[in-house]
Amino acid sequence: MAPHPGIDTDQIKEKARKDLLGLLEGVRGKKNLVIEKSLAGPIGIFVKFSTLQDHGIDKVFFLENDNVDASQKNVIFLARGEKATQPIAIAKQIKRLQKNGSIEHEFSVIWVPRRTLVCNKILEEAGVLGDVGVEEFSLHFIPLEQDLLSLCLEDSFKDLYLQKDPTCIFLAAQALMPIQQAHGLFPRIIGKGDNAHRLMELLLRMRTEQAADDSNTYKFGMLPSASIESLIIMDREIDFATVLLTQLTYEGLIDEMFGVKYNQAEIDSSIVGPASGAQQSGKSVGAPQHQGMKRKIQLDSSDKLYEQLRDANGAIVDGLLNKVARRLQNDMKSRNAESISELRDFVGKLPGYQSEQQSLKIHINLTEEIMKNTQGDIFRRSLEVQQNLYDGSDPSYQHDTIEELISRDVPLTTVLRLLCLESCISGGLRQKDLDNFKRLILHAYGYQHLLTLDALEKMGLLSTRASANVLTNPLGVGGAAAESTKTNYNYLRKVLRLVVDEVNEQNPNDIAYVYSGYAPLSVRLVQSIVQKQHLLTITKGASAASNGVSSVAHGWQGFEDALRNIKGETFNKVQKGEESAVKARHMLAGTGGKPKSVVVMFLGGITFTEIAALRFVARQEEGRRRILICTTDVIGGDGMMEAAIEKGDFGKG
């Protein structure tokens, strides 16, 4: 994960930190902070709780809990203002405090990432707008890693595909604009999917609007960037199947078993041991209270060991751990230092050894726990079903297994993921089968899931095969129409070589290693742009690659057929600046041979496995180009299902 000299993610972090603390300092004296739950995690990435305390925060409350007390005169609310829920909740709590508080409170609201008209209106209608100081905290992208920026919009998947609410597209556009302002226009915006197309249009529109905006008058308008090669936008909708598969990288497995959120995982302390004192002091905002038996584990590149492990296939992690353990032992043994200076060297390294040893212990425990699970019957069976499905064997052979899993009362998400996977890959289920499964699910998990199943159908994750005969046809000729309404995996499997049987997990030679044999379609598409030659060679053979498409081809060239079999619009837009200005810069700067950045934006979420695959691609391209991953949120198959699952049941009352 080399730092990006072009787009400096640390700088984004530092700026966010400064901005937030500045806003908090703007309110004098001690204050209570009421924060929206979904913001606590993201903010914890760049500010520690102790830092907030240093800046006068006394207590932190969650907005959703509605329990802020009158212990401080100053109360600051920190929330997103895109939806009506938060301003309504804030107005209610302000009124409550005003009514029964004995002291006169000073309220301020900080909206993230912008102050919206809606929250203005709601506060105004509630009659509290005059009593609050309103500020904006323009927090867009939050760097999770140096090559990974996330908007951390937890609801983005649900909003986009179930509610059809495109707010996150707009926010993504707003987040990408500053990158253009700082580094110049993306010379090429290329992507796939209807929502991606909308994002591209928004970016173009914002560019023209910015020219008309008086606060931002550039003398010559913007020029295409010299340090960025292109922006690739992937709509999650084009490839749901990848998310539904069980992630098999180490980080992916941790996510599947324990859930990883904002570089942290909450893990039972019976597995990893209780937290040591040192780590507790570094508590982040997200954890004002230490939770009973759970322990938060930091999972990011600050842990050097984890950085090596995270993107490796889960099957080889125990081997890697062994190696590290042995090396560490050797290092520690070499302490019979000869001279004083060597001894000093050794002592200097000691803290490093200790932390490494500690992290080694944690990861050995985690791996053990994961292995216990992966060797279990249920995990193996569901993996088997997945593999058979993407291999293209007749899905109906898998039905017995799925039925059995339902009868065995495995978690609902597991079952739904398998069913949706089948639906996605084979273009829908037969009506009869679907009805049968629905009945089984309603019996096993409760009738409230009638709503769940409906939601899945609405998202297009579950469907019947009614008119889908064309789509199952593996020749892909059905793609005569301009755009496909469903992604045809059966066709793509061959054309893009999604299934790689002889994948080497130890020394990966293809991105398919992240799923032990399946290459995520989304990343294949990225490869079709940035690694055109390479992908042509592995899909069509070396000869076809050399004479099929010229080496200077760009955009989607060479893969048009494949794209026609993927859902949604395809686009490839070149952004140009004013010609005279471009020329002038050419004269001044010449053409540098420095590697350029490719910004890959995943709209609707990205999985850890896809991140691993993109990093793999980035490593192959090292020296030629860098890849910066942007996303609305990091998601997994379970999260995707949770978006649809009805939480209520008939047990109320």
Place this chain on the structure above:
Amino acid sequence: MSNPTAGWERVGNQFYRKIKLYDAVFDQDLELENYVIAGATCSGAIALYRDETKLHTYRGSQTAKSSIDIYSCAGKLIRRINWDKGSIRGLGWSEDENLLVVTEDGTARCYYDLQGNFTQFSLGNDAEEHGVNACRFWSNGFVAILSNNRLIAVSHYKEPRSKLLAIPPEDSVHSWTIIPPAHALSRSVEVLLAIGQTIYVIDSTEAEDQVLPNGPFKHVSVSPNGLYVTLYTEDGHVWVITSDFQNKIGEYDSKAKTLPKDVQWCGNDSVLLAWEDEVHMIGPNGAVLKYYYDGWVHLLADVDGVRLMTNDVCEFLQKVPDMTEDVFKLGSTSSASVLLDAVDQLEKKSPKADENIRLIRPNLPDAVAACVQAAGQEYSTHWQKQLLKAASFGKSVLDLYSSDDFVDMCEKLRVLNAVRDYRIGLPLSLEQYERLTSEKLIQRLINRREYLLAIRVSDYLRLPTNKIYVHWASQKVRNSTAPEDTICNTVVTKLAAKRGISFELIARTAYDEGRSHLATQLLNHESRAGKQVPLLLSMSEDELALDKAIASGDTDLVYFVLLNLKKALPLASFFRLLTHRPLATALVESSARDQDQSLLKDLYYQDDRRLDGANLLFSEALAQNAPQTKVDKLKLASKYLQDSPKAPPASRYHKSYQEAQALIRLQTSLDSDLHAGEKVYTGLSLNATLHRLILTTHGKRANKVASDFRVPEKTFAWTRLRALVAKRDWTELEEIASKNKRSSIGWEPYFNEVLGAGNTKLAGGVFVAKCTGLTVRERSEMWVKCGMIARAGEELAKAKDVEGLEDLRGRASGGGLVEIDRLIGQLRPKR
């Protein structure tokens, strides 16, 4: 040309200069002594208002009408604002040259453009109740003192919020002032109140007595940098102390019998005392300078000096800047002064010019820089030129010199000279200009409607001109009497090729003027969809506003429009707007889901979206408490679907709804039968219900329920298996095995589950043998799992699988090993 040192006077060891900026400022009839005066910082506009407390001669009804008059420093009337809103208790300026007027009843107006447009806000109930006494202003806020000494602070005008400060004592206030937030330690405004013998410092949280012995203080004044405070005592003493009240800097006895009417700082190192026509300057170390005037004189403190206003002249009093002193001081031998002399000699064609240069050769770069700087401090163009000439001469001798400073200064002077013209009346000093910034200077020109000069200056300084054009167009729209189409044409043709023009602003002006047709026309030229929306909304162009909001892609705007329309329109027309606008519909749906379910119901009904409507009823059923109401809601949902011919899958849903109802009824009866009404079964799924029934030895009932709900055989088998294992009911399991020959799910699951529960005896003893469908090896493996190596061996031996036995041997030990060896031995000989 008069000597530049002509107006200089020495105060202590420093020089002060008084520069005459303009003469014949005000009309001689204007009785300045009867007016309250307020001047904007950085040589901005001056507001005059007749002091109500003073008597004035009656001059007929015409002049009796009270007004606030805004003048430029040169005495040019910019705008007269008629005033009939009551007694004015505060008149002041913000740094953006917004005029603030505060009345006794706590109403504040902010005139933001010098043209009489204003926004208004109130200081709250306290102010209304007790009345405002006076106000003190700082760059972007003010503090008002009420008749009961309460203090109200307003810290910005964009969204003014009045804030009560800590409660001061109620005794009478002799004088007061503020320390602006930028200079206060606490970063929020602090108020100094002279009460009794002492001074109180009041901020938002506390009122602190500074315990000074020398009061009462009749005047309090804070220096521009906020570091020092001047106090004027009743007996004519002037005290200068630090603003933290820790150190005394100086004391001076004015020996004056009458109280000065004003005490102001001039820069940060001297204090002016003003009487009616006399001004005393007290410099450092108590040095004094006195100025006398013919008429009444007003002091207008600025950042780097004081403007003195009389009817005749507008003068600027400031400390002579150091570089100017260096160059011009009599007998100065500084290199800059020598350089200036050199250029003089050069003009006289005297060889002394060269001599001079040689003399200062080592210091020449500094001399050039000093001349450039000094030029910036001059108001007379002659001396500006002379100094620049000197600098130019000096730099021509230098081998290496970056001319940036020189060019920069020339640019600045050109702009300064242009705006210092009496027709413009902005006598900015260089320091003021640098503080103000060129952008704000242009804004000032715009506000004075000096468009041509504004554009010239902008072009000269390479600044954007769009705002100027927009302001011009707005004025055109506001004031022009031409037909609307002509106005539109003029505006559009003039502005067409310009960048960054906000047609929205112009259109809004037109709309505010009541020219809505013109507004629509102009709005069409606005390229930013989002910007058009609010105006369209206020023009009741609902549909257009919604479409533009959608086009902008900003969901906030769409929400906003929808919120407004929902209020404004009858429901039916609101829904009509939604049809064919999927984005708007989606947003209404997702927000209504949390807040307004009945709206959602209506929407679904209107659009005939039966399934969604039924789902909504279904989720309502989930929210119900009593079993009966749940069932009722479900019935309703079912009926809702049936009514519609358009929903083909109705039958399928219908069945599920009915099953759900049946399950609720069943669970209610189970709870009352088995648990005396306690909710144990309620809320469980069907399978969980079966599981629980079996677990609690109600197997028969479970069978019946399963058949009632037509639970598939396999599912039931699994459920029963898991429940029995959980119950550790081994006898029942054994019985199942002995009674049934076949099992719908095979016997392997039985083996696995029983084994998983740790009963190897049962697993191995009963179920391995039943797994007849498996291969020998698999079965032997099952034996091994149960720890029955011998049985595993027998299994293999029966099938004569020597290889398998060999393999098994490797894993066996002790008795098992012997047994397997025996079995191998049995098989071997026969080969």
